[in-house]
Amino acid sequence: MYLNPEARLRGGPTAPAWDGAARAFHAGLPGYAPTPLAELPDLAAELGVGRVLVKDESSRLGLSAFKILGASWAVARLLADRFGLAGPVGTEPLRAAVTREPVVLTTATDGNHGRALARMARLVGAHAYVFVPEVLQQGVVDLIAEEGATIERVDGDYDEAVRRAAKYAAHTGAELVQDTAWDGYERVPAWIVDGYRTLAAEIDECATPDLVVVPAGVGSLAQAVVTHYRGRAHVVTVEPDSADCVRRSLIAGQRVRVRTGVTSMAGLNCGTPSSAAWPHLLAGLSGAVAVGEGQVATAVADLAGLGVAAGPCGAAALAGVRRLPLDRLGLDRTATVVLLSTEGPPPTPGTT
Known part of the structure; x- marks a missing residue:
């Protein structure tokens, strides 16, 4: 893994102030409602922190993911x-x-x-x-x-x-x-990142995180989260160990391309970080973790047992936080950890 606990305190690249216009637009879309933020005390006890909250994106605007x-x-x-x-x-x-x-x-x-x-x-x-x-x-x-x-x-x-x-x-x-x-x-990727910040704004209405764990593909969602929580919370990314372009880039200190393979975490199967996201990730990520297929399968099953329907990409956040040395991030039994479960299990074609 990659760890940089001091990143939370860094200024990082300047980003436009978020004016909330994206969320106002989302509120006008058919079926909009804030997605659940499920509190899971069993996971908090397991991790040795005060609270674990899972942002469940499995029903976002009638689809099964935050995208x-x-x-x-x-x-x-x-x-x-x-x-x-x-x-x-x-x-x-x-x-x-x-x-x-x-x-x-x-x-x-x-x-x-x-x-x-x-x-x-x-x-x-x-x-x-x-x-x-x-x-x-x-x-x-x-x-x-x-x-x-x-x-x-x-x-x-x-x-x-x-x-x-x-x-x-x-x-x-x-x-x-x-x-x-x-x-x-x-320009368009910046608008996409701006749209993702609706998710973080919804979290703010319910909790004040000390750590947010984000599944990362090219890093655009992670960019939105790092930008939103700069100076306030640690942000850590999780990727498949077969497509960990963000983690390897952080270790190298520059964007690198990795060869990808086959993974159950299909939405994270990306070989190169976004050029727009990269400066924010380099400056602002407190850590990056790569996880394997078995670890994610266990996380999917464990979340299901706790009432959260997560697909492999979404469950990657739990698999990743289980690998983190939380004490090295200064987190203890008073900390609030938010896991972004970015997708639910994909529905069967023809059922939606």
Whole structure:
């Protein structure tokens, strides 16, 4: 693992102040409600801390993951800019604009982001064209297709799917809504990160964390959490040991690309940290942990036994905190730990 307990006290890169506009937009979406923050005293006793709270994203806006928070806000901002609408605006003005001028939204995904984008495309009357890596399970692909998206499976990993989506957007005029950044592509990923902060704002209404544990793919959610809790709480990321690009980059002191494989944590199966997220992660993460398949399977079962329905990505937070030396972060029996369970078990295609 990587540990840097002093990171909580660092200033880090300057980030725009969060004005809450994203949350106001989310509140207008069909089915919005803050997701549960479940208190699990058995886990607090196990870890030797005061409280363990699990932010359960298994029912976020009718989907099974947090990703719709970023995708919806980015689409709203992108289309408002495209059509010259005074934003932020709700879905009905966006749908009216798309009716006059059809829009294709495109992205690459390991699963939940693509499904969220496809859902948002459906809400505003656009079409989604989604690129997926070859290792993505067919059941996950089917869920994206059920939202009305066109799917293209790529002969390669997630990073290759991202390249293909960017190329498709450049050649066709489709709007790229990607949740990772690179040089020259920062605006939309920044909106996605902004959208994710709704999740942290909901936590603040119920608890004051000393540690937040975040499953990390390219690091955009971790960027949102680090930015939100700068100077207030430790933030630690968790990744599969087969795709731990954030942890290895932190150890190297620079962004590195890792070769990915097959993992049950499909949404975390990413080989390169987002360029926009990286400075925030380097300055602000107190730790990064890699976990194995067996550890995550145990965490899934343990959370289920405690009444929290978590998929492998979501349960990674519990698997990761179990590996942390909490005393080295200065945490004791008075500490409050928040675990982000970023997804629930994927529903069976055809049931939603």
